Amino acid sequence: MNWAGLILCALAWPSLAAAQEWPLRPIRVIVPVSAGSAIDLVARAVFEQLALQLGQPLIIEYRLGAGGVVGAASVAKAEPDGYTVLAHSVAIAITANTVLNAGYDAARDFAAVAPMANVPLVLTTQTKYKTVADLVAAGKARPGSLNYASVGYGATAHLVAERFRIAAGIEAQHIPFKGSPEGLTEIMAGRIDFTFAPIGTAMPLIQAGKLSALAVSTKHRASALPDVPTTIEAGFPNSDFDFWIGLFMPAKTPRTIVEKLSRETAKAVQTQAVQDRLATLGAEPMVMTAAEFDAYLRAQIAMSGELTRQIGIKPE
Numbered sequence: 001m002n003w004a005g006l007i008l009c010a011l012a013w014p015s016l017a018a019a020q021e022w023p024l025r026p027i028r029v030i031v032p033v034s035a036g037s038a039i040d041l042v043a044r045a046v047f048e049q050l051a052l053q054l055g056q057p058l059i060i061e062y063r064l065g066a067g068g069v070v071g072a073a074s075v076a077k078a079e080p081d082g083y084t085v086l087a088h089s090v091a092i093a094i095t096a097n098t099v100l101n102a103g104y105d106a107a108r109d110f111a112a113v114a115p116m117a118n119v120p121l122v123l124t125t126q127t128k129y130k131t132v133a134d135l136v137a138a139g140k141a142r143p144g145s146l147n148y149a150s151v152g153y154g155a156t157a158h159l160v161a162e163r164f165r166i167a168a169g170i171e172a173q174h175i176p177f178k179g180s181p182e183g184l185t186e187i188m189a190g191r192i193d194f195t196f197a198p199i200g201t202a203m204p205l206i207q208a209g210k211l212s213a214l215a216v217s218t219k220h221r222a223s224a225l226p227d228v229p230t231t232i233e234a235g236f237p238n239s240d241f242d243f244w245i246g247l248f249m250p251a252k253t254p255r256t257i258v259e260k261l262s263r264e265t266a267k268a269v270q271t272q273a274v275q276d277r278l279a280t281l282g283a284e285p286m287v288m289t290a291a292e293f294d295a296y297l298r299a300q301i302a303m304s305g306e307l308t309r310q311i312g313i314k315p316e
Helices: 003-021 038-054 066-076 091-098 132-141 156-168 180-188 199-207 255-269 272-280 290-311
Strands: 027-031 058-062 084-089 110-118 121-125 146-150 172-176 194-198 212-216 244-250
Touching (some): 027 038, 027 066, 038 084, 038 110, 038 244, 038 255, 038 272, 066 084, 066 091, 066 110, 066 244, 084 110, 091 156, 110 290, 121 132, 121 180, 121 199, 132 146, 132 156, 146 156, 156 172, 156 194, 156 290, 180 194, 180 199, 194 199, 199 212, 244 255, 255 272, 255 290
Parallel strands (some): 146 172
């Protein structure tokens, strides 16, 4: 008799049974930023379909503070029973390098479940700039004359702009604003030269001819702006930056539950109904296995760490 095999089966049985039964009640999803944010809107676009597949609702709870750190910390410390999930973005990889004493380790204290979408950021400028080359040429002709908007020091838009600036070899002053709309207003007024804004936010002004869309931040072109090149296509290697949104669970959540939610999320994201809803947000469906997403998260932490050190951002 193969006693070792029997022992392994016995040990695995509770975990397998838990995954088959899960979920037996509603799932609480912590969104660490305000309602109406890209994270919130993408989550809502996916959760209706995901709830149908799981047979239980996913109930969003907003837990704000410290740029998403408060909400993330609450999930890291939650009971790892499969009923507390974090919906977060690339910001979790950024804050791993910019926030001291967050109360969690982004790579160690979470199980990366699945991405849901990538929201391309569009390099948006005054209409006098027609191409990325025009903007870069202006920056090189008058070193230090350009400025750019973001939603705050150390925010995603700040790092995207800095990664592009370094790749382009230009100088530009960072001007933080409370939100993307304020920065776009200043660009139209001629007081700010450029920003990287979510496509959904910038699109109405681009379509109205009030702003120029020069490039998108992702490796591949955005379906919402198919004629707009990527920053890489525009001639600037190592300038890409993804604003992705995905799901996480406490690290000790049974692996079978993590894998089940990962599979169901991928299935939901690939339905036509969800893809149509994501398209209205300017978001691109993003599918990975749990293992792939975990490796991707670690790579994103490393990339943002290298970038923050390069531009002199120190953890605070």
